[in-house]
Amino acid sequence: MLEAQLGVRHDDNLFRLGDGVDPVGRLGDDQRSDTVIEPRMALRGQWPVSRQAFYADAEVYRPMYQHYDDLDYTGWRGDFGWRWQVGNDWSGRLSYGDREALSSFEDVSRGIVDMYRNRRGEARADWQLNSRWMASGSVEVSSERHDTRQDLDYDQTRWTLGMTASTGKGSQVGVQASYAELEYREPLPSLVVDRRGFRQQGIDLVWQWPVTALTQLGGSIGWAQWERFEGGDASDNFVGALNATWKPINRLELGLELSRSFDDPGQNLVRRIIDRYQLEASYAATSKIDLRLTARREDREAARSEIAGLDDSTTYFRAGIDYQLHRAITAQAYAQWQQRDADLSTQDYDSTVYGASLLGRF
Structure with a gap:
């Protein structure tokens, strides 16, 4: 398309x-x-x-x-x-x-007008052991390059191994172990070290549960330990997510997301943890009109407890409407408001954005 x-x-x-x-x-x-x-x-x-x-x-x-x-x-x-398949037991993905x-x-x-390019490749293999159990393994290689902020250029490799059990009724539960190394390519003038970056290992429990035909639950809970190449004590962080969707009536769908994850390593020198709370609602008002509402809050703090003064909270609201002018043409409009409160007062802001577009599918 x-x-x-x-x-x-x-x-x-x-x-x-x-x-x-x-x-x-x-x-x-x-x-x-x-x-x-x-x-x-x-x-x-x-x-x-x-x-x-x-x-x-x-x-x-x-x-x-x-x-x-x-x-x-x-x-x-x-x-x-x-997405490849070999025989009945082996499958996977190259991406x-x-x-x-x-x-x-x-x-x-x-x-600072900073363009960046992010590239990643992944190889994954799944082995269906029997009707219920599947073993998985993958390796992912990624890199990021910046035009201006070259001190954020990095190369990363991540390996994962996991096991998943299926009930046959749509539910799944699995465990996944991972190891990753991320290395920044450029030294910092204020830091004289041979390597800059970190190594990380972790384990996650993941699940998916179709409660009913109209209610879906999923999520993960895990632990990550990471250590900087520059030295210092290792840091331990809890990570995870909870996702839920519910259709109380045919035209209305509600979504909930609660998550804790690491910040993008290519956008900030200090590694931070993001706690995200999000609610979404979509409503098919007519056969041609869809309405959408999103409310989100993000709390960010330094992933290492000894670093203080960099916390911030961002609140975000967005309302949108899609109108299908033709089976292949959709008009869209939205309004959004965003506000951040930060420990550093110079990082506080609020913004309002209005937008509209015309989308054609062929």
Whole structure:
């Protein structure tokens, strides 16, 4: 399937500046807001070949800023893979992902326009031991490169081994052990060490439970221990997630997500833990109109207890509507509000974004 989309959005605080921050001093310009026009093209599809299946999910887009036009760029995101099958007992996946984007201004000061490229490849194999038990193993290699903040360039390798049990009625429970090494490629001027990064090992218990035809529960709970190459004591962190969906009536679907995970290693020098709480609702008002609401809160804190003063909390609300003009054409509109409260007052901000787009599927 091919998709073509043309969108426009207005952001009243593009660079996520605090209320007390003078935009002229930070930006050299007194305008905080901007309007962005963004064309987007996408290809999504699956192609079965005998017992094999190939898939692609890729898009390219071009944000065009009407005031700060030095920010214009071409970005992309692509995921490609092969789901393989050998005999009745062996299956797996080979996949590759590639993304080029502009670093978020939530953590990047104005004056630093930082494009980054993230690439990853994964090989996974599953062995069906019997009707209930399956053993799995995978290795994933990823890297990230920045145009400007090159001290965040990294290479990472992650290995996993797991065992999953199925009930035959849709429920699954499994355990997964993992080991990973992440190494930053560039040294910091203030840090004289041979290697910079960390090694991490962990174990997770995962489950999926279809409570009824209209209610689904899933999640994980785990422990991760990681140690920096630079030295120091190892750190232990609890991670996990709880996901639930419920359809109280045919047209309404509710979703709940509670999770604790690590921050993106390619966007911040200090490793942090994110606690996320999210509620979603989607309602098919008519055969042509869908309504969506999202409320989310994220609390971030340093993953090492000896680091203080970097905590923050972000609250986010979004309301959207889709109207199907034609079976292949959908009009979309949304409004969102976001606010962050941080230990560092210069990191506080609030922003409001309005957007609309026209989406065609062929």
